Amino acid sequence: MASVKLKAKALEGGLVEVKALMTHPMETGLRKDSAGELVPAHYITEVVVTANDKEVLKTNWGGSVSKNPYLAFNYKGAVGDKVKLTWKDNKDATDSAELTVE
């Protein structure tokens, strides 16, 4: 299953609204399991969004971001833009989603 649910739509005034949900456990590394052992940290460290291969947003995340995070922002763009979101986590796993703005 794709781990990213991506939406984008053109707004008035030359803006594009991007909304994304990402499936991720976002373990802080501070939680203990039932045996009292620390659960290793496992969280998204970087999210990059490009429009027509040009970077429009880059974030550095850590363990304080919630499980299954939600990200929403606007950028200057237009209908037809190819929007791509890619996340990377601290275990070097990655996933992405892309769409064309309608």
Place this chain on the structure above:
Amino acid sequence: MKKLLLPGLLMSSLALTAVYAAEEPNADAYREMTYGDRDANPALLVVDRGEELFKEKRGPKNVSMEECDFGLGKGVVKGVYAELPRYFQDTDRVQDLESRMITCMTTIQGFDEAELKKKTYANEKSNEDNTDLEAIAVYIASQSDGMKINPPTAHPKEQEIIKVGEALFYHRTGPLDFSCASCHGADKKRIRLQNLGNFSKAGHDAQKAIGGWPTYRVSHAAVRTMQHRIWDCEGQMRLPDTEYGAPLSVALIAYLTAQAKDGAYVLPGMSR
């Protein structure tokens, strides 16, 4: 001057307290700010997973749940949740969504019932992801988004179970001598800032609760279904674990859904 100031300050802070206490705590504005955007609901990710599980050929018999009848005919999911719980001829009893899922998964897909019920809910304390049962339930329920809460009541067994659910709602039991009505039987009750719906009367409160469930519980980081809601309430009443899809929980759900009739489903929901 200093002597005068202190009582003055005390007085004004007391007056402020009184003003705030007199106001109805309203979490709706907070909710609108935090969960107002329906696209922000992580339950949507679980709905997608549920859809895949629903359509996948699974179980010892290797068939998909599209072979199941949830009340509106084989394979129909659109609008079925809006008309549940209902009487099913093949099982000769009234079933809610989740007990019906168990029927389907055992008879049609060939799963073992005891095996299915071993792990029904994700444990939020272990940061677990939703179970398959929770994911399938929220997928099916979400196909009734925007529809009217409309459980059928024509069959005698449907009328009977609503009466049984009502009796259970008022039945005091357990070590704390609690009934559902102890918390949910009067207007404007709350625990801390959490408003408690009054489900002893039909209408608004029941419609809001039933209409927004299954919901993504932000504090659990997981989707919670009606079976979980009842199981959790029974647990808070210090009662033994309620079995998934047990007649007791189905009866309570039937009663609550009847109280919520004509409300609207906004699914999947999102709450604290």
